[in-house]
Amino acid sequence: MLKVLVLSITVNINFLVQSFPMQTSTSPLTNIVLGTTNASDTPLYQKAKRILTPSFAELGYTLTIKTLPNKRSLSWANEGLLDGDLFRVSHLDLKERPNLQRVNEPLFVIDQSVLSKKNILVNGWDSMKNFTIAYERGTTFIDKKQHKFKSVILANSSEQAIALVYQDRADVTITSRSTAKRILSKNNKFANNIKILRPPLVEITLHVYLNRKRHPELADKLSFLLKQMKQDGRFEHLLELQHRQN
Secondary structure (H helix, E strand, O other), rough: HHHHHHHHHHHHHHHHHHHHHOOOOOOOOOEEEEEEOOOOOOHHHHHHHHHHHHHHOOOOOEEEEEEHHHHEEEEEHOOOOOEEEEEEEOOOOOOOOOOEOOOOOEEEEEEEEEEEEOOOOOHHHHHHHHEEEEEEEOOHHHHHHHHHEEEEEOOOOOHHHHHHHHHHHEEEEEEEEEHHHHHHHOOOOOOHHHHEEEOOOOEEEEEEEEEEOOOOOOOHHHHHHHHHHHHHHHHHHHHHHHHHOO
């Protein structure tokens, strides 16, 4: 009976060590700085930080995140002023940003929803043809679909885009449901007049992007680690921790 108990404890300890490895190196971690357009209180920012902080630590880095305007974050990451971008869509045009390399294992898959004061039947991009959209400049997946709207207004932030909808200068804006709920919760005028429409307009996949000149092998290493974390349960465990904290 004692042998069985000892074996059980050993197996459980080995599982924990394999599933939740710790950084054992005594050498100091190298700082890595990623840009993002997301504010630090947004759910996506917080989830990405929760996942990537221990991931980078395991690879020998300490993560710093800088919130910047949308286009500046990308351009600085490409130019090497940053080490990369926290997350962007999977089909980011890398011909214009040749120094960026995608981490192939996805970080998140999220819905993007239409916000409007109007009762619009959302049924794909073609259902947007009669409406003016306001959206944050530099949002790549919408940039590629501008022709699907009657007209386009570029805003400096998602908050400003929602304000333009509230002021009837635009019919719709598009953002993630979590971001929309956060903005509406902070402004009663917006919340009482603007709806998050269902179903979502589109689903997008988000990836980390790294500067290949500054870190030529890191994208592949991080991709492998994220895939491993999903398989052994660490990824979901970290998301659960973040959900409990919120």
